Amino acid sequence: MRRSSAIIVAVATASVAVGAVNATAESPPADRQGQYAAAAEEFGVPASVLLGVSYLESRWNVNAGTPSTSAGYGPMHLTDVAAANTGGTHHDDGTEDPRGDTARPTLRPEPGELDLSSPTLRTVELAADLTGVDEATLRTDVRQNIRGGAALLAHHQRELGVDSDRPADWYGAVARYSGATDTATAANFADEVFATIAEGAERVTDDGQRMRLAARAVDPNTGQLARLGLRQTDEDEAECPRGLGCEWLPAPYEEFEGGYGNHDKANRPESQKIEYIVIHDTEATWDTTLDLVQDPTYVSWQYSLRSADGHIAQHVKAKDVAWQAGNWYVNSKSIGLEHEGFAAQGTWYTEAMYRSSAKLVRYLAAKHRIPLDRAHIIGHDNVPGTVPSTVRGMHWDPGPYWDWAHYFDLLGKPFRGVGTPRAGLVTINPDFDTNRPAFTGCEVEGEPCPSRGSTSVILRTEPRSDAPLLTDIGLHPDGSPGTMHISDHSSRVETGQQYAIADRRGDWTAIWYLGQKGWFHNPRHAPTAEWSIGLTATPKRGRESVPVYGRAYPEASAYPEHITPQEIVPLQYTLPAGQEYAVGLVTGSEYYWAVSYDAGNHTVVRGKTKYVQVQFGHRVAYVKLADVDLRPSVSR
Template identity: 65%
Template sequence: MPRPFHSIALEPRRRRPKRTAGLAVLTLAAGLLAAVPAEAAPADQQRQRDFAAAAQEFGVPESVLLGVSFLESRWDFNAGTPSTSAGYGPMHLTDLREAGTGTHHDEGEEDPRGDDARQAKLPATPAPKPPPPGLQTIDEASALIGQDVATLRTNTTQNIRGGAALLAKYQRETGGKDWYDAVARYSGAKDTAGARSFADEVFDTIAKGVSRKTDDGQTVTLAATPVSPAREQVDTSKTECPKKVSCLSVPAPYQELPNNDYGNHDKADRPTSQKVEYIIIHDTEGYWDTAMDLVQDPTYVSWHYTIRSSDGQIAQHVPTKDVAWHAGNWYVNAKSVGIEHEGFAAKGTWYTEAMYRTSAKLVGYLARKYDIPLDRAHILGHDNVPGTIPSTIKGMHWDPGPYWDWAHYFDLMGAPLSGFGRPGSPLVTITPDFATNQPAFTGCETAGKPCPARGSGSVVLRSEPNESAPLLKDIGLRPDGSASTMAVSDIGSRAETGQRYVVAEQRDGWTAIWYLGQKGWFRDQRTTSPAFGLVVTPKPGLATVPVFGRAYPEAEAYPANVPVQQVVPLPYTFSAGQRYSLGNVLGSEYYWATTFDPANHVVVKGKTRYVQIQFGHRIAFVKADDVRILPAF
């Protein structure tokens, strides 16, 4: 049954439909369709006029049309490129035929468990399931408004019309007097909980109002409109999730397998046994149904949560007290929660607002639960997790990729990333403008071919202060000593929004930061913000200090029944005179878990202390005894 939405209860009346035969058009409550007169509106309000015109044409409340579009795309055009779930334009009309699929995970050979003592032996990844019909809405919109699908992908005016026509059709087919069920259906979710969660977020946005400038310079405003939809209480009793979001329980199996093997995660007792220090952000490189199949396969690997693109639906798979196999570094796995996001790091180039919002709520909830700071030293991308030893660096993954909007994500969590340091501080936070910062990456579709021009949080670093200088070298990724490239998957010379670095030099409008033992240069055009914090440098008398990918204990700390895990340095140089941002001070730990029976698991804690630093694109660890910690001034 449709649920009452009292503040926008719109009764149908007879009228002649415009341009679209056979489509029932509904009247609007007074004041909800105040279109801006074309002759009075400036050019940067064309999109606002398009929303108003489409709302009037198809009988959709303008506030509803704006709210749905904001939750899908934030009203952006995204240069005509698809979202990570094949959606195009402000209304996120989906066209899988054009967007296709792709995977970056095939490029690496990462062991997701990341433990020398017991590697996860993965079966071949099965062929992905066909995506659901909800990922081909552009065909239906095309038929409704008489425009071809290519036009709907590339023309924002027609894209908005197509979305409005779909909403009107859904409202008519639900048979209700309100718009709640039509909005829920627009999400594309197959389950009721996910669809209603999306609708709730849309109507919350309508109630609060929002205004912003889009990625192509259009000013759009959704005025706050009092609404009071009848909401059903979300049942999160079987999951660890924030209230008022839809959270499914889709358990990953903890199962004994032949040949003394088991999968697909490890039982633990966090935070009693070990403190949870990190939340790791991933993308699935596949669609929702495929991810659900994989995480329920006991011979595969695991992660704690998945978030769906279309509506922000959350599924929890592993209790957060247990250790999932997701980050490729056992030390990080043992001290983190992993969240996968439906989508692709490069094939599609933007993530939906519905996904960002639900994910931000989940991360905020987990950060409060485990006392995790909301900063980029603790909320990491998979691409920020270091290789464990030299041989594993090259195989580490690089999701969620350079098109994940970290600044917006942290704004949604109420923890903006812009620095608060004094002007001239030697410690800076990377804060480029996401929309206008468009590095010329290659390989999103085809190796070596330019990616579509697209906003990014990544800042490319060069070896000298000029645009033609080579990129930096990452000896871990390229042991032959060759320079990094502009391939979208190559993170060897790239800083990311929210990360903090120490200024090494400034010259002629360029700034250099210490990065992997080198000076990395970028043109400083509002690319950084000054930051407060602490910095790390070698102790006097030490020419260099070793850098590690994990913070394991000294040999003496291991009991007789637990094999000693070697502390092997990474192939980088941290020299005297260089300084790096401090992210955390940590004790040394190793979680020995190689048997199905958790009674045999042991947490080994040593006396060695480590300091986490922002060393390159990835974090790293140095021994506290090797370094000095200083204020950044």
């Protein structure tokens, strides 16, 4: 396995385009639209192509000057891995056992060093060479960043030997800009850019600039792709929609001294229904991610997605169980997607990766009949701890900067409300760009994070902005309130999650959350949630409270003699009488016994106990169906 941390940079030598060194042109355009137009004219790039590429990288956002999860800066995503915070990986942050099976010894993976060798992580150097602008300025100055992207596109076009101002003749340069090393991924990136040009786009960026790409019919010269010299991707083994640029790089199922790894063989969905797709962020570079998942002593996940171009690698078949979510019940019922990223906090995700991920999830959801909602498409941060002792160490990726609303728009399932507050539920749905919680600790403990859009909404104990945060006794056993640290979701809800309405006062709405009433600002003129309808769970009459569980395991009598029953251990929370919680699904009880390398001994244990998945706090949880009443959420 490669564990190199050396930075290997391949910077092509090329003639500087005419006018490219004019980094300080007189009276540069002040508006963003004009800056794109000026850069396009200076470097001879069709404006629609420059705008289309930038949209697919960043949606024209500047992201507060912070790097993306693949070290890209600015609206043109110029990469500089040396400047980005390389951090560690989320698999070595905290105490979570990714396998999450208490029937086996605790798994503590060692991630090793990051591999930062890919030339695609240093495109800012070539842009500096082409423009005469220093790398720091290209990272931080938006106008120069746009010029740098235009210079790169013009450079790729010259390398192809194409002299044309027709957008259709820039297909090869666009494909090259993606940084993809295989034909299918490069084509998918270029196809998305030209689809954006054909459809047009208009939006206000995260720094308040109104941008527009007029729709224009273009028949791109796709034949240029063959001239890029990229490798062909063998998609035969990969379980992906065709044309997505997906390859099969298997995780090893191997025995070694002291155990085996790094996943378990199964026969899903025949043996167990797949209920969830879990969204992760790797907090590691692409090459490091691939090294880790191909290590039999490490952990596993089904798919990895590359940030810069949306390329996908599959490692574990959907029928098998990957060790990815820290909860064995969820692992055995889910498919895990790891999205490339190594700057552990405060980073952003490219549009190219969002789109590839959404295509893959739509395919998987249709194939396995998984509903496209936030009860089934969940983040790692929504997976519950297994027992009280594991709650505090559970991971929190993809974090508060993953744009769930945009992701579900791409999935074709936008979050829409129904009716009035009498519907009884809310679906959290703030405006991503303007919703900017004051998080801390992205780079330095206690220091404010950059001001940037988020899908998180903060809860208070009272309907006022200076009221204390709620308490999560799993994360703060001493009973202290939650904090605004980036990883502390004690008092935080996420876009798409549904909660039962507990109260309303003016511009404030209260929901039931971890056994408490949590208030969030929800003004009519700028709502942060949609009124919604569904089922809720509440304790049966006469019960003061009911236990809450992190796993939906069977009763002891359901286990065969050769399998030790898994103890049904409630978490440290309870669901009190008088409170209601949104229902995600009702399910039977299961435990997948797979404690040895010999898959012939693996057994699915099913019990008579039924469970209800509820949105209990930031994470989902389970209650026994026999303990609760289910009823429509409509206010009574």
